Amino acid sequence: MNETRTAAGRTSEQTDALIALLDIGDAMPGAVELRERSYELLGLAPDAAVADVGCGAGRAAAEMAGRGARATGVDPDERMIAIAGERWPAADFRLADAYGLPFADGALNGYRAEKVFHVLDDPARAVGEARRVLAPGGRVVLIGQDWDTFVIDSDDPALTRAIVHARADLVATPRVVRSSRNLLLDAGFTDVTVEVHTWVLTGATTVPVLADLAGKARTNGAITDAQAETWISEQRERAERDRLFLALPMFVTAATRP
Template sequence: MSKNQEAVAEHRDTQALLAVLDAADQMPSAARLRARSYELLSLVPGSTVVDVGCGAGRAVAELAERGVHAVGVDPDPRMLAAARERWSAAEFREAGADDLPFADGSVRGYRADKVFHVLREPGRAVAEARRVLAPGGSIVLVGQDWDAIMIDSDDAELTRTIVHARADLLGTPRAGRQYRSLLLDGGFDDVTVEVHTSVFTGSAMLPLLTRLAEPACASGAVSRDQAEEWLAEQRRRAEDDRLLIALPFFVAAASATGRP
């Protein structure tokens, strides 16, 4: 594949991911979940809050509307380009979760939504969060447990195989259930954990199912025929208003009461 072909493929993949994220973000349950994460941050007007793994930047814009200096951080320049195009007044920086562009103790709030499951070493990201947070600062982690995705299907065994095969390709697919221990091990105090289950029944979430089945097929966990048959069933369910996907989202919050 030429470099130009690779660039086109990467662009298409970014656009496909943005479509999935946009569809999910526009659901009322997702808006409520974001609002809950902002509430748990205990926002202080004028203070700096970083949204790590900000993607297309929706949360950064919403945080700025609440009177804080919100900064979006993401390692993907394509995502940042989309964020800057959508939210031209917001601030975005290119960086990873384990190497944030902030001085020690300079941030009042830290938020990471659907980020830790892609990290190989989430403990390093927690340590970095601890470094940049000021005493009294708040951290909020939001994300799904990829082993716990529930999808209605006529073939429960095949569905389990696809879900677990896709999960196993991620850095830390069960990060959500590990949030509490990660924060405690990282020296945070007053750790709390909530679980909010989002239910999706519309065809807008079909791209998510494709992003489950295709990698499972590529990994060899299921055959091409099995993947196509499963996706065809899900498309029929969507047409008949019988599609159902349930995602439990973990929301963990904690405070940095002292210096690391």
């Protein structure tokens, strides 16, 4: 029997699993500070019209609304939007993707997208849409990781490299953060800046993130079941001994719409 999939191409079970990972990410050391920095770069002000594109379960949109902005969370996944609405009933959430935003030309003062552009097959098109909906002087902030730069301590560096690169190969544009500055410049944005905020993660709450990496690499056929289980077991054991280490650089690219 075929499973029902959302417009984003996920089953409800896949969406729930993604939400669980996003929740872990939201709780990671540095995550709150990174969101706060994104609001600063947006120049978030009371009554400013802003969109959080690819809003997921809605936390950032709700936080911006709580600061007085007219914030709208946008996501192409119906279940994501439903869960966001349940979690944050005072916020505004709409079903749409990054290529066709539900806003008039020049309607927004701010555009924010976190951990979104790597899933897009045409990031330049999304940047063009961002420019369309932003008013002159509006700000865009893009946040994401380079999927080849998960820095993980392991007893088997070669297997770790294989896992990281295999996971990256499953992503539509895994290295888009390297080109985000140029994408914005090519679209005519000005005042383009890039910051790197590195998360250093050492706790047991990181194990599900690493297990997901290995699980995806196994599904992709890049590693065997036995290799995956051995690697995940090592990371669990490291966490129990307080020896787990993951460093994850997060890139923040911001610009102004002229």
